[in-house]
Amino acid sequence: MEIFRKIVIMIIMFLIAHSVFKAQESMRYFEELVEREEDLRLLSMSDNGKWIAWQSMYESRPSELKIASVNGSTPMITEAGARLWQFIGGDKIIYMLGSDAKYRNLSSQKVLTFSDVRRSGYSKYLDKVCIHHDDKSFNRLDFYDQDMNIVQSFFHVRRVVEVKNDVMILRKNGAEDELIKYNGKEEIAIFKSPSQIYSVSDSGMQSGGWLVRVQGEKGLKMFYVSPDLSSTELSYDSKNQFDGIQQDPSPVGDAVLLNLETKRSRKMGWWTSGTGRILILKTTLGMVKK
Numbered sequence: 001m002e003i004f005r006k007i008v009i010m011i012i013m014f015l016i017a018h019s020v021f022k023a024q025e026s027m028r029y030f031e032e033l034v035e036r037e038e039d040l041r042l043l044s045m046s047d048n049g050k051w052i053a054w055q056s057m058y059e060s061r062p063s064e065l066k067i068a069s070v071n072g073s074t075p076m077i078t079e080a081g082a083r084l085w086q087f088i089g090g091d092k093i094i095y096m097l098g099s100d101a102k103y104r105n106l107s108s109q110k111v112l113t114f115s116d117v118r119r120s121g122y123s124k125y126l127d128k129v130c131i132h133h134d135d136k137s138f139n140r141l142d143f144y145d146q147d148m149n150i151v152q153s154f155f156h157v158r159r160v161v162e163v164k165n166d167v168m169i170l171r172k173n174g175a176e177d178e179l180i181k182y183n184g185k186e187e188i189a190i191f192k193s194p195s196q197i198y199s200v201s202d203s204g205m206q207s208g209g210w211l212v213r214v215q216g217e218k219g220l221k222m223f224y225v226s227p228d229l230s231s232t233e234l235s236y237d238s239k240n241q242f243d244g245i246q247q248d249p250s251p252v253g254d255a256v257l258l259n260l261e262t263k264r265s266r267k268m269g270w271w272t273s274g275t276g277r278i279l280i281l282k283t284t285l286g287m288v289k290k
Contacts, residue, residue: 048090051106055083065095067106077104088122089146094129096120101131103148112148125165126184132160141169143184152182163202163210170197179212191225206253216241222258236260 039057046052049070056064065082082102085095091107101120103112114120116136122129128151129144141157144150156172168190169180179191179200191197191212198213198220207227214221219241222234233240244261251257 044085044087046087046090046093046106050090051087051093053085053087053093067093067104069106074106077106084119084121086122088129092146094120094122099134103129123162123167125162126167126182128184130160132157139171141171143182151184152187154180154182154187161200163200166210168200168210170200177214188229190229191223191231195221201247203256204247204250205256211247211256213245219243219262220245224256234258 041055041057043052043054051067051069053065053067056066058064062081063083065077065079065085067077067079079095079097079102082095082097085093087093088103092103092105094101094103096102096117096119099116101114101117103114103120104110114131114133116134117131118134118139119132120130126143127146129146129148131142131144133140133142138155139157141154141160142150143152154169154171157169158172158177159170161168161170167182167184169182169187171178171180173192176192176194177197178189179197181188181190190200190210193214195217196215198215200213201211203209203211203224209224209226212223212225212231214223220243221241222245223231224234225231239262242260243263244259246259246261248257248259
């Protein structure tokens with residue numbers, strides 16, 4: 001009887017152990033299934049149509065940049081943690097990996113690595129690769145041709161933006177902030193200010209020009225810079241600093257529609273580039289802040 005009881009117990013223990021093993025196997029299967037599950041994002045293609053790149057997102061591991069040839073002639077390239085990639089022409093790509101920028105020739109598989117980089121990219125308008133280094137390299141901005149020969153450098157750069165077909169560089173120049181337009185061959189000073197230049201945008205007017213926001217002591221200031229580089233500070237009712245300035249689409253060809261926000265109210269205004277540079281504002285109903 002005792003022997004029979006022991007046999008029964010052993011059978012029960014075997015069944016339990018087998019069930020646990022099967023459960024563990026099932027768990028591992030589902031974990032592997034989840035691990036293999038990809039969420040594909042940001043699909044892009046090279047200019048010559050030979051290469052595609054995308055971001056694979058996973059449940060439990062870092063995202064991956066994947067680059068593949070359309071005809072499958074070369075092995076797929078995988079770079080875990082890569083971001084901000086951009087194809088350059090037909091067979092080149094640049095992307096960020098941590099604080100490094102990687103410039104890869106997809107045909108030769110040669111890779112150039114740049115360290116201490118804030119941001120990298122490619123300007124189609126200039127046909128130039130740009131590498132913006134961090135403060136370890138004095139916030140230097142380097143422009144390269146597609147053969148990676150350096151063509152121009154700027155120091156103490158805070159930001160570089162493309163405004164339509166203009167490449168704008170915001171940098172510190174001594175005691176002043178300076179806004180530069182770079183055309184690939186020469187630099188043109190657009191605007192200077194003793195205060196920090198906050199942003200620049202296209203005016204949207206038929207006559208051209210730019211809108212420049214400057215950080216004042218009591219808020220944001222707005223300047224219009226015309227194509228001939230003359231500047232006008234916008235104001236309303238003797239007030240030239242606002243808590244917020246937003247540019248809205250204008251139905252008038254040579255006028256700018258602005259939302260000017262203060263702590264008490266938000267106002268909408270028209271500014272035209274005609275004679276007298278008139279700024280007319282009206283309070284927007286329902287936008288009063290307590």
